[in-house]
Amino acid sequence: xxxxxxNDLHLAIGGTPIxxxxxxxxxxxxxxxxxxxxxxxxxxxxxxxxxxxPEGASAxxxxxxxxxxxxxxxxxxxxxxxGRDVGMVFxxxxxxxxxxxTIGEQVAETVLTHTAxxxxxxxxxxxxxxxxxxxxADRFPLGRYPHELSGGQRQRVVIAMAIALRPKxxxxxxxxxxxxxxxxxxxxxxxxxxVDEDGMGMIFITHDLAVVxxxxxxxxxxxxxxxxxxxxxxxxxxxxxHPYTRAxxxxxSHVPSREPPPPSTPGAPPVLSVESVVRxxxxxxxxxxxxxxxxxxxxxxxxxxxRGENVxxxxxxxxxxxTLARAIMALDPLQxxxxxxxxxxxxxxxxxxxxxxxxxxxxxxxxxxSFDPRHRVGRLITEPFHLLGxxxxxxxxxxxxxxxxxxxxxxxxxxxxxxxxxFSGGQRQRIAIARALIIRPALIILDEAVSALDVxxxxxxxxxxxxLSGRLQVSYLFISHDLHVVRAVTDRVxxxxxxxxxxxxxxxxVFRHPRHAYTQELLAATPSxxxxxxxxxxxxxxxxxxxx
Amino acid sequence: xxxxxxxxxxxxxxxxxxxxALRSPNFMIGATITTLVLLLALVSFVWTPxxxxxxxxxxKLKGLSAAHWFGTDHFGRDILSMIMVGARTSIAVALVAVxxxxxxxxxxxxxxxxxxxxxxxxxxxxxxxxxxxxxxxxIAVLITSVFGPGAVNAIIAIGIFxxxxxxxxxxxxxxxxxxxxxxxxxxVAGKGAVRISVEHILPNIxxxxxxxxxxxxxxxxxxxxxxxxxxxxxxxxxxxxxxxLADAQTLIGLAPHVAIIPGLAxxxxxxxxxxxxxxxxxxxxxxxxxxxx
Numbered sequence: 001x002x003x004x005x006x007n008d009l010h011l012a013i014g015g016t017p018i019x020x021x022x023x024x025x026x027x028x029x030x031x032x033x034x035x036x037x038x039x040x041x042x043x044x045x046x047x048x049x050x051x052x053x054p055e056g057a058s059a060x061x062x063x064x065x066x067x068x069x070x071x072x073x074x075x076x077x078x079x080x081x082x083g084r085d086v087g088m089v090f091x092x093x094x095x096x097x098x099x100x101x102t103i104g105e106q107v108a109e110t111v112l113t114h115t116a117x118x119x120x121x122x123x124x125x126x127x128x129x130x131x132x133x134x135x136x137a138d139r140f141p142l143g144r145y146p147h148e149l150s151g152g153q154r155q156r157v158v159i160a161m162a163i164a165l166r167p168k169x170x171x172x173x174x175x176x177x178x179x180x181x182x183x184x185x186x187x188x189x190x191x192x193x194x195v196d197e198d199g200m201g202m203i204f205i206t207h208d209l210a211v212v213x214x215x216x217x218x219x220x221x222x223x224x225x226x227x228x229x230x231x232x233x234x235x236x237x238x239x240x241x242h243p244y245t246r247a248x249x250x251x252x253s254h255v256p257s258r259e260p261p262p263p264s265t266p267g268a269p270p271v272l273s274v275e276s277v278v279r280x281x282x283x284x285x286x287x288x289x290x291x292x293x294x295x296x297x298x299x300x301x302x303x304x305x306x307r308g309e310n311v312x313x314x315x316x317x318x319x320x321x322x323t324l325a326r327a328i329m330a331l332d333p334l335q336x337x338x339x340x341x342x343x344x345x346x347x348x349x350x351x352x353x354x355x356x357x358x359x360x361x362x363x364x365x366x367x368x369x370s371f372d373p374r375h376r377v378g379r380l381i382t383e384p385f386h387l388l389g390x391x392x393x394x395x396x397x398x399x400x401x402x403x404x405x406x407x408x409x410x411x412x413x414x415x416x417x418x419x420x421x422x423f424s425g426g427q428r429q430r431i432a433i434a435r436a437l438i439i440r441p442a443l444i445i446l447d448e449a450v451s452a453l454d455v456x457x458x459x460x461x462x463x464x465x466x467x468l469s470g471r472l473q474v475s476y477l478f479i480s481h482d483l484h485v486v487r488a489v490t491d492r493v494x495x496x497x498x499x500x501x502x503x504x505x506x507x508x509x510v511f512r513h514p515r516h517a518y519t520q521e522l523l524a525a526t527p528s529x530x531x532x533x534x535x536x537x538x539x540x541x542x543x544x545x546x547x548x
Numbered sequence: 549x550x551x552x553x554x555x556x557x558x559x560x561x562x563x564x565x566x567x568x569a570l571r572s573p574n575f576m577i578g579a580t581i582t583t584l585v586l587l588l589a590l591v592s593f594v595w596t597p598x599x600x601x602x603x604x605x606x607x608k609l610k611g612l613s614a615a616h617w618f619g620t621d622h623f624g625r626d627i628l629s630m631i632m633v634g635a636r637t638s639i640a641v642a643l644v645a646v647x648x649x650x651x652x653x654x655x656x657x658x659x660x661x662x663x664x665x666x667x668x669x670x671x672x673x674x675x676x677x678x679x680x681x682x683x684x685x686x687i688a689v690l691i692t693s694v695f696g697p698g699a700v701n702a703i704i705a706i707g708i709f710x711x712x713x714x715x716x717x718x719x720x721x722x723x724x725x726x727x728x729x730x731x732x733x734x735x736v737a738g739k740g741a742v743r744i745s746v747e748h749i750l751p752n753i754x755x756x757x758x759x760x761x762x763x764x765x766x767x768x769x770x771x772x773x774x775x776x777x778x779x780x781x782x783x784x785x786x787x788x789x790x791x792x793l794a795d796a797q798t799l800i801g802l803a804p805h806v807a808i809i810p811g812l813a814x815x816x817x818x819x820x821x822x823x824x825x826x827x828x829x830x831x832x833x834x835x836x837x838x839x840x841x
Contacts, residue, residue, distance in 0.1 A: 329736055357738045364729040372730045374751050384737040435733065 003028050003201040004049065004169055009061035011041075011048055011225075018044050019225045021061070026169065026201040031192070033216030033233065034205045035248070037454035038425075041225040042205045046171045049203070050088060051078045066168055084114040087162030091174040093154035097146040103130065103157045104142025110164045129160045132197075133190060151317075152183035156190065163194055170195070170202045176211065180316035180481065185525040188215055207454065209252045210484075213237060213532035221245050237533055247456060253529055254459035255488040256466035258310075270304040271342050271359075271442045271475045272328065277301050278336035279320075279327050279499075297323040299499035300337070305443065308473040312490035312507060314483055314522070320499040321479050325447050328477070329362055342442045354387045361436035365448035367428035371420040378402050378416030381435040388439065405434040409464060426457035433464065437472070445477045450485060462489055483526045487511050495519045568831045575827025581820025585813075589639050592632035600625065600633040601785045609803040619805050621795065627806065630787040631813050637699060637788045638817070641781070642768030644703045646761055649710020654757065656711070657718030658749060662741035664723060673719065676712035684709035684771050685778075692780045699782040702775045706768050717760055721753040755832035762825035766818045773814050789814050 004026040011019035019041045026032045036042040047053055049063055051070055063070040065085060070078070082088075090096045097106060107126035111117060117125070126142060133156040146154055155175060162170055172191060176184035192215060195202050206212055212219055213233060220230040221244065229242040240246040279298035286293070297320045305311045315321045326332050328339055330352035339346040344356035361384060364370045371380050382402060385392040393401050403413035409430040420428060429449065436444045446465070450458045466489055469476060480486050486493055486507070493510050495503040495518065503516040514520045569575050597617070604624030611619050618627035660672040688705035695701050725731055725748070734744050775781040776790025784791070789810045796807035 331732065331735055352738075354738045357736065360736075362733065362736050364732065366729055369729040370733060372734075372748050372752070383734060383739070386743075387738040432733075 002026070003030075003066055004203075005062075005064045006045070006049070007062045007064075009045070009048060009059065009063060011044060011053070011057060011059045013054060014056045017225060018057075019048070019059075022222075022225075022227050024220055024227070024230070026203060028168070028201055029195060029199040030218065031195055031202045031204055031216045033212035033219040034203060034222060035207065035209060035212055035219055036205075036222035037207055037248075037456065039224070040222040042222050043173055044225075045222070046088070046173050046203060046205055049169075049171060050082055050086060051075070052082075080114065083110050083162075083167070084165050085167050086169045086171060087165075087167040089155070089158050089162050089170065089172040089175045091177050093151050093158055093178065096158045097154055099146055102143050102145055103135075103140070103149070103160075104144075106157065107160050107164050108142075110161050114165055125164060126160075129164045130157070132163070132194070133157075133160045134186075135160070150183075151179055152186060155179060155183075155187055159187075159190065159194070163198070163200075166198050166200070168200055170200055171205070172202060173205045174207070175204075177206070177208075181483070181527075182316065182521060182525040184211070184527070188527075191215075208527065209237075209248060209455075210527035210529040210532065213529050214527055221248070234533070237529075249529075251455040251459040253484075254455075254462065256459075256463045258466045258470065258489070268307065269343060271307050271309075272303075272305040272477070273340040274301060274303045274324075274328065274337070275340070276337040277324070277327055277334055277339065279323050279332065280335045297499055298327060301496075301499070301501055302337075303494060303501065303504070305475050305477060307442070308469065308475055309492065310469055310476040310478060310490045312486035312493040313477060313479045313496060314481065314486050314493060315496035316481060316522075319496045321496050322447060323499075324496070325362075325445050325477070325479055329360065329445060330357070354389060358384075358387045358439055359441055360443040360445065361439070361441045362445045362447060363429070363432045363436050363449040365451050367425040367432065367452060370428065370432050373420060375419075376416065377406075377418050377420065377423075377431055380420065381405055381416075381431060381438055383435060384439040401438060405438040406431075408437060408468070409434045424457075426453055426461060429453060429457075429461055430464065433461075433468070437468070437474075440472070441474065443475045443477065445479070447479045448481070449478075451480065451482060458485070465489060483511070483522065484528075495522070565831055569827070572827040572830055574823045575831060578820045578823030578825070578827055581816055582824055585635055585817050585820065586639065588632050589635040592629075592636050596626075596629035596632050598626035598629045600629045600787050602626070609799065609806065611803070611805060618809050619803070621792070621806050622799060622803075625787075627792075627809055630792060631789070631809060634787045634789045634792060634810065635813070635817075637782045637786060638769050638772050638814075641699055641703050641706065641772040642765050645706035645768045645771075646710055646764045648703070648707030649714045649764060650757070650761065652707075653711040653714025654718045654750075657715040657720075658722055658745045660715070661719045661722035661726060661749070662745055664726065672715070676715050679708060680712040685774060688771075688775050688780050697780045697783060699786070702772055702781045705775070706771045709771070710764055710768070713764060714757070714760065717756060718753055721756050722749045725749050725752055755828075759825050759829045759832065762821050762828060766821035766825070769814065769817050769821070 002025050006022055006024040009019055009022040010017070022045055024032065024045070034042045034045065048059055049065070049070065051073065053059065059071055061071065065081070070081070104123060104126050107129055108119070108122040111122040111125045112119065123142060127137060130140060130142070131137065135153065135156055140153070146157070149157065175191070176187050179187060188211065191202065191204070194200070204212065204216055216233050218231065219233050219236050221228045221236065221242065223244055229236055229245045236245060237249065240249055277298055278296065278300055280294040280296050283293045283295055301324055303311070313321050313324070327334055330339070330346045341356050342359040344353065344359060346352045346356055382398065402416050406413055406415055411427065411430055411434070420431065423431065450461050453461060462485065465476065468474060478486060478490050490507045492505065493507045494501050495510070495516065497518050503510060503514065503519045510519065511523065514523055602625065604620065606624065607620055608622050608624040609620060610616055613619070616626050616628065618631065621627055621630070656672050656676070660669045663669050684706055687708055688702060691701045691705050722745070731744060731748055734748055739747070772781055772788070773790035773793070776788040777794045779791070779794070781790055782788040792810040793807060796810070800807045
């Protein structure tokens with residue numbers, strides 16, 4: 001029997017149409033994956049079910065949950081439904097929990113709000129629920145606070161809050177996007193198990209096709225507030241009926257065509273050579289009379305990158321990969337080791353000389369935070385000219401270099417007069433690349449440079465990077481947690497964990513035959529579109545079969 | 549193929565500020581009152597109904613009339629003229645005092661933020677705490693007991709009190725900017741702390757500072773009136789609102805308007821500035837701006 005039926009759902013916020021006639025249904029014990037890129041309306045659909053729409057939103061159509069129409073219902077009645085009949089899990093486990101309350105209180109709160117039980121009984125239910133999500137009493141007593149838990153453990157608490165009353169429907173909005181791959185695999189297995197145990201329906205919202213392919217029974221593909229394609233996971237992904245599904249599919253498994261890396265001339269000095277670099281963070285003082293302890297974030301790392309070579313650096317959060325990148329960029333002082341950049345030694349004490357800095361540039365993750373909102377593009381991308389001092393091009397030469405840099409990344413020279421907010425995320429990332437290229441560095445550090453982009457935009461940026469690398473003989477240090485992307489664009493890969501590099505080798509070789517146990521674990525946890533579809537049925541990760 | 553949403557941070561354009569300002573009742577009312585007070589002070593340089601010092605004892609403590617719009621005080625001086633010239637004093641004292649706070653406090657805050665976590669940061673901020681621990685009035689009493697009373701010393705006292713306010717505010721705002729990626733990009737471009745502070749940090753905290761300036765300006769007017777009331781501000785015969793209040797205190801039963809009018813002048817000016825500060829904060833805050841649309 002259908003649990004949730006959405007029919008002809010329209011939604012407008014302040015007159016702007018957001019959803020245009022969405023029709024979806026979820027059965028008991030079924031997982032529906034909603035896939036879409038940013039702005040597709042996938043989260044708004046979920047919020048419409050919860051009736052938690054932003055101010056100024058007006059919805060029409062029908063949303064029927066288990067025989068009850070939700071649209072137009074008074075907020076007081078919705079409060080009784082939210083949490084009891086429908087549970088919700090959000091993306092960011094760091095902010096979904098109240099830092100001042102213990103995890104037991106927060107789970108019990110859901111129970112106390114909706115049922116007339118004693119606090120002791122609510123605490124018992126909270127305990128039971130936390131056990132169900134894998135937070136056992138011996139290690140996670142009810143009195144723990146959120147800050148004592150890791151990201152994955154916090155997400156388990158959020159899930160426990162959502163399922164404490166065994167709701168009929170669970171809505172998970174990008175619940176694993178903020179988590180590392182190994183944690184993501186565990187959370188996905190947990191969600192699948194809970195759906196099977198309770199027979200509840202689940203809506204799983206994501207931008208990642210590979211995650212859905214291994215989890216959902218049925219999928220719905222959305223774009224610009226419209227439902228483009230829907231059906232069983234297998235049909236939708238096998239047949240690729242809709243052109244947009246095909247485009248998404250291709251973008252997700254996109255591998256930019258690249259020229260083979262230049263043959264390394266024996267004896268040629270590497271572009272970047274890092275020798276046993278150590279980076280310590282000072283921990284808070286525990287006693288007034290003892291020196292504060294240190295945390296070693298990067299522990300004696302050595303690596304080298306040849307001219308025109310693309311090297312990937314992968315690792316989970318906390319592995320020290322970004323700290324290493326900051327150390328190479330001489331943003332933080334080193335506690336040991338040396339960094340030699342194209343013959344220029346970066347001095348640990350004094351930082352880098354302009355002459356050394358000239359050889360490297362960086363592209364950051366966030367296309368919105370990377371630019372001073374008050375400067376025009378022309379000024380933003382010429383910022384590295386500061387490194388040239390008196391030799392910086394001026395006047396017509398400067399204009400020529402701006403136009404050249406913008407055209408290299410696929411923008412037009414006229415864009416120099418615009419402000420960054422006039423560009424989309426993908427275009428901004430192109431501007432960031434233009435800024436990195438303008439002084440013609442030997443090395444560009446790409447710190448999660450494509451992680452914040454939608455898949456179709458990501459594939460375009462990857463193509464651009466591959467093309468530039470071939471044309472300009474620039475080397476990349478490509479830092480990412482996304483193994484798929486690293487595999488697509490790098491020649492060599494370094495796997496980092498706990499501040500050390502645990503495995504290194506040619507990318508294909510490492511991905512095909514990982515030697516280190518951690519690399520094997522990472523690769524096994526990474527959701528793979530091919531693997532999920534090859535396994536035939538829509539099963540949970542690690543091949544355990546669903547019961548739908 | 550373009551499947552990308554252009555959603556992002558709201559546009560920060562001057563024209564959107566103007567339209568937001570026109571839609572903010574707080575800002576419009578506050579700005580109107582503030583402008584009127586400023587005009588009053590400016591006009592007093594070229595014209596006042598009477599000389600502020602001209603005494604007319606036979607016509608003392610007269611009520612509101614066509615000849616003396618706001619009446620006369622116990623020496624028969626025209627209250628409107630005194631209010632106009634007093635506005636001049638109050639505004640000058642408050643403006644210069646806030647200026648001292650901005651000119652000294654903001655660079656200190658930016659410097660501390662640029663060297664965050666260092667000994668210098670500690671020294672600057674703890675020194676600020678020390679100054680902050682003493683009320684402005686106490687500092688004023690201290691200064692006047694050493695250098696004698698007067699408008700200049702009132703300015704110095706209120707100015708010192710403003711320094712830690714602006715130092716703390718700009719340090720806090722700057723700290724969050726220093727972790728932003730565009731600042732990291734500037735560091736990768738080899739720019740030093742001073743240059744980054746001037747080029748990237750300062751323009752991005754200006755909104756916050758402007759709001760604080762209006763609020764400190766209002767506090768400055770109040771502090772000036774307070775100092776003048778206890779006789780530590782501008783000295784006679786230069787009129788000041790606080791001194792007028794103090795003089796009228798004993799006559800309040802006899803001629804209440806002598807006290808009410810300078811009191812109202814203080815209240816209205818402070819209210820206008822505070823409303824304007826509230827309005828400016830709403831206008832500059834993109835979250836509040838968006839929710840109003």
